[in-house]
Amino acid sequence: xxxxxxNRLQALRPSTRRLVQLYSALLHNAHLKGFIDGxxxxxxxxxxxxxxxxCYSCPGAAGACPLGALQxxxxxxxxxxxxxxxxxxxLFGVMLGRTICGWICPFGLIQELLNRIPTFKLRKSRVTRxxxxxxxxxxxxxxxxxxxxxxxxxxxxxxxFCKYICPAGTFEGAVGLLSNPNNDGLFGMLGALxxxxxxxxxxxGLACIFCYRAFCRFLCPLGAIYGLFNRFCLVGVxxxxxxxxxxxxxxxxxxxxxxxxxxxxCIHCAKCMDVCAQKAISLKAGxxxxxxxxxxxxxxxQKKRKKAGRVAWGAALAVxxxxxxxxxxxxxxxxxxxxxxxxxxxxxxxxxxxVGYEPGMRLKDFSIACLDGSEFRLADTRGKVVFINLxxxxxTPCIKELPYFDALYREHEGDIAMLAVHPSMVLDxxxxxxxxxxxxxxxxxxxxxxxVWGIVKGTSTLPxxxxxxxxxxxxxNQIKSVTPEMLDALYAxxxx
Amino acid sequence: xxxxxxxxxxxxxxxxxxLAVLSVxxxxxxxxxxxxxxxxYREGAAIRAEQPLSWIYxxxxxxxxxxxxxxxxxxxxxLTAAGLVLGIRDDGKRPAKSQTMTDVKAxxxxxxxxxRVLRLSLLVLAVLLIVAGVLNGSALDVLGKAIKICTECVxxx
Numbered sequence: 001x002x003x004x005x006x007n008r009l010q011a012l013r014p015s016t017r018r019l020v021q022l023y024s025a026l027l028h029n030a031h032l033k034g035f036i037d038g039x040x041x042x043x044x045x046x047x048x049x050x051x052x053x054x055c056y057s058c059p060g061a062a063g064a065c066p067l068g069a070l071q072x073x074x075x076x077x078x079x080x081x082x083x084x085x086x087x088x089x090x091l092f093g094v095m096l097g098r099t100i101c102g103w104i105c106p107f108g109l110i111q112e113l114l115n116r117i118p119t120f121k122l123r124k125s126r127v128t129r130x131x132x133x134x135x136x137x138x139x140x141x142x143x144x145x146x147x148x149x150x151x152x153x154x155x156x157x158x159x160x161f162c163k164y165i166c167p168a169g170t171f172e173g174a175v176g177l178l179s180n181p182n183n184d185g186l187f188g189m190l191g192a193l194x195x196x197x198x199x200x201x202x203x204x205g206l207a208c209i210f211c212y213r214a215f216c217r218f219l220c221p222l223g224a225i226y227g228l229f230n231r232f233c234l235v236g237v238x239x240x241x242x243x244x245x246x247x248x249x250x251x252x253x254x255x256x257x258x259x260x261x262x263x264x265x266c267i268h269c270a271k272c273m274d275v276c277a278q279k280a281i282s283l284k285a286g287x288x289x290x291x292x293x294x295x296x297x298x299x300x301x302q303k304k305r306k307k308a309g310r311v312a313w314g315a316a317l318a319v320x321x322x323x324x325x326x327x328x329x330x331x332x333x334x335x336x337x338x339x340x341x342x343x344x345x346x347x348x349x350x351x352x353x354x355v356g357y358e359p360g361m362r363l364k365d366f367s368i369a370c371l372d373g374s375e376f377r378l379a380d381t382r383g384k385v386v387f388i389n390l391x392x393x394x395x396t397p398c399i400k401e402l403p404y405f406d407a408l409y410r411e412h413e414g415d416i417a418m419l420a421v422h423p424s425m426v427l428d429x430x431x432x433x434x435x436x437x438x439x440x441x442x443x444x445x446x447x448x449x450x451x452v453w454g455i456v457k458g459t460s461t462l463p464x465x466x467x468x469x470x471x472x473x474x475x476x477n478q479i480k481s482v483t484p485e486m487l488d489a490l491y492a493x494x495x496x
Numbered sequence: 497x498x499x500x501x502x503x504x505x506x507x508x509x510x511x512x513x514x515l516a517v518l519s520v521x522x523x524x525x526x527x528x529x530x531x532x533x534x535x536x537y538r539e540g541a542a543i544r545a546e547q548p549l550s551w552i553y554x555x556x557x558x559x560x561x562x563x564x565x566x567x568x569x570x571x572x573x574x575l576t577a578a579g580l581v582l583g584i585r586d587d588g589k590r591p592a593k594s595q596t597m598t599d600v601k602a603x604x605x606x607x608x609x610x611x612r613v614l615r616l617s618l619l620v621l622a623v624l625l626i627v628a629g630v631l632n633g634s635a636l637d638v639l640g641k642a643i644k645i646c647t648e649c650v651x652x653x
Contacts, residue, residue: 007583011583012580012581040643040645041643042643042644043643044639046638046639046642046643047635047636047638047639049638055650056641056642056645057645057650057652061642063642064638064639064641064642065642068641068642068649068650069637069638069641069642072637072638072641073634073637073638076634076637080632080633080634080637081632081634082629082634082637083625083626083628083629083632083634084625084626084628084629084630084632084634084635084637084638085629085634085638086625086629087621087622087623087624087625087626087627087628087629088622088626088629090618090621090622090625091619091622091623091626093618094615094618094619094622095619116576116580117518117522117572117576117579118514118515118518118575118576118579118580118584118585118586119515119518119519119522119586120515120516120519120586121586157641157646157649158649159649162649162650162651163648163649163650163651164651166650166651169650169651170651173645173650173651173652174650174651174652177652178558181555184554184555186647186652187551187553187554187555187558188551189647189652189653190551190552190553190652190653191537191541191552191553191653192537192541192653193648193651193652193653194553194651194652194653195533195534195537197651198533199530199533199534202526202529202530202533203526203530205526206522206523206526209522210519210522229618231607231611232607232611232612232614232615233615234615238607392640392644392646394637394640394641394646395644395646395648395649396646396648396649397646397647397648398646423644425636425639425640425643425644427633427636427637427640427641460643460644460645461644461645461646461647461652462644462645462646462647463646463647476549479647480647480653481647481648481653483548485548486548486549488548489547489548489549490549493549
């Protein structure tokens, strides 16, 4: 009886792999401050991609998601080749292959935890093996073909996998942002797209409860990419051919749809080491053995390995401590966040209307040089309804709604002032982008310190529309795509 | 007669009953969550058709849709914790030996010299591509799109 209890408790103890997964999930999302204030991290570390599937719109994300970045790179092919993303994926693939899925990916951890719920489980079979090819179709269509097609044919960035499928994006990004009370305004933009993605996320979550790593096995395009490198990646599970007797226990006990150890479906989790009676399987980095089967090595080597393991964990914890300090306190971008989220200093105008960016407040006056050489001065727009639109060349809904703004501007010309502001970070020249569009209203690129962005409370999310009445008082300030009907209603509301 | 005997007499073990109950509860919770989300959307979309500026979702609507599911969620959490502590899990049958012994043995092999050369070549290529990417501005693309996110592109709307 005591033995059974001890065994149960031992079964609950986290394995080394689980600890590495938890560590990695924390490192991927080291911007913990983001979960408190609801803002995403906007520092330079996002130049770097993380290896696992971890949405960059997650408030905690410290790096860019490789899959989202790949789709955006493909969508920008018309402007510049996405060498950087190709190089990053090649580097991760060659070094780690699908070891990333088994040990590093935060969404892999979530799937495994869901699968721990004690329910009936769907075992692997010919059907699941056939389904495992589906992820290559998802990769080809949603990650490669659609973004490339829209990028080259329509000059529109459309990361189709992120937009229509990615459950990690819905869970970490959308739900992560929405769950923070500071982001109540984001609810205004939710509609059919969000509902579809939420349903997909719930269905995938349910599938993961009943089927081990259902998303990873059947749908994940990132796993499909890394799987291509599995055969020769540096770190991975290796079989000592001299010891292997071909009993197949490794394949039968594996939760993934592998045909042999280390094939494109293998996530190098090294669970097969525990069932190999021949002690033929080990986890290696090149020739260095990272994890050997119990009892397969001499005691002195085991001792050395334990010592090295303790040193490695010590170093890893030091890295984690530094990352947590950097991403939450030290990074200049994080320190700058303090200003962007807070209300502007309360100034009282002559009419006793407080200055600010919320509806009912008078927007602080500003002036900015426009791309056509003119200057937009907010103070000069009194008596007109004012529309300020925050947009970017790489934001699909922003580009789609510009013609609606143009139509509204032309319809009410003389009674309306309008300005579209691009963030100071310019990826594609906005002037060149707008050259053949023929929009009648002025465009500007924000100043280096994003002054306009600060005045209207521009955030890390796009598009955003701000409407002022004839007295310069904010009547609407929302991060949301607009429709012509909405713009008409906003104009009518402000013009009253 | 113990409770275990009763279940055995009926041809159902306690473990299987536990697994069946939790399976059904998980499926029911998911279906109800989907129904709540679709319900909020349909109701909100109908209102938006009349009033273009109205919101389909709001924190209050989400809370009122999910609140009735909270007890079910808590029951699932408690049963999951109990199941984990008691070591209850679906051990099921492993798949039959689908491959011959020689198949597995032939395919289970360590990367050879050719693989190592390929690995090194790709590693060099990866570094060159990253440097080229930094020079041609595609690295800036990654940063730009990760810090100023397009809400539609991440599925928010």
